[in-house]
Amino acid sequence: YASDRLFWSSLDVAPPQMYFGADTGVFRIYPARQSQECGVYDPRTRPWYQAALPSTISTKVKPRRVVIILDTSRSMGDPLIKGSNQTKLAYMQETVKAVLNTLSPNDSIAVIRFAEIARLVDQPMQLPPYLWEKATTSTVNSIIDEVNKLEVNGRSNWEEAFGFAFDLIQDSLKSIAAVEVDSSCDFENIAVMFFSDGQYNLPDGATDKSIVNFVSTKVNETKAMGDNSVFMFLYSLGYNDPSGPEKKISCAG
DSSP: OHHHHHHHHHTTOOOOOEEEEOTTSOEEEESOOOOSSTTTOOGGGSHHHHHTOOOTTOSSOOOOEEEEEEEOSGGGGSBSSTTOSSBHHHHHHHHHHHHHTTOOTTSEEEEEEESSSEEESSOTTOOSSOOOEEOOHHHHHHHHHHHHTOOOOSOOBHHHHHHHHHHHHHHHHHHHHHHOSSOGGGOOOEEEEEEEOSOOOBSTTOOHHHHHHHHHHHHHHHHTTTTOOEEEEEEESSOOOTTSHHHHHHTTO
16 A cells, blocks of 8 residues: 555545445455454445446346245245255245345335235235335335245235236336336336245146246236336245246246
């Protein structure tokens, strides 16, 4: 640092204090300073980093629209892997909280839980229309509190979950269009993240094909509403069947 300072001083330049955060979590500050907790600070969770971060589903820095769907049916209480003390639900909770902490206040978020019926995690009694919320610190903290309280119960209805999610997405897009004359510059591609163990048993008569067709129809309806793209991310917990519907639904966007 001393040699750097001498060099810049010889040019009559005084560089300002600078920060650098990498997508690996590495953090550098200039001029350097001593810290008692080296490696604890993660820039990826800081507002200044998140605000400048291009969307993972876009090449531009724009608000992100993220809808997360969580399976809380009874089978999610089973161990993640045989012999493990961690349940599928517990693993899902930790993963979702990590995702929530990457959002900035400019982003929008909705987290849905489902078993036999679907509900917003932080607003279980809300009536339609369902809307995503700005991912402010208070909103994210409120959602995280509710995610921590999740318990398993009932059977799993994927069609109910996806139907609720796309009703919310379409209602939110209509809400934006109603208040903004030209909202195209504010639109972001929409990410739908779905967590389940792959064991659906509702509605009666549901098949992989019927669920894939249902989601594909909903994606196409959303695209037809304007210049919208929907990216589907499905995560199977403790279950991996390449022939299952997850991959086909992921390709529906």
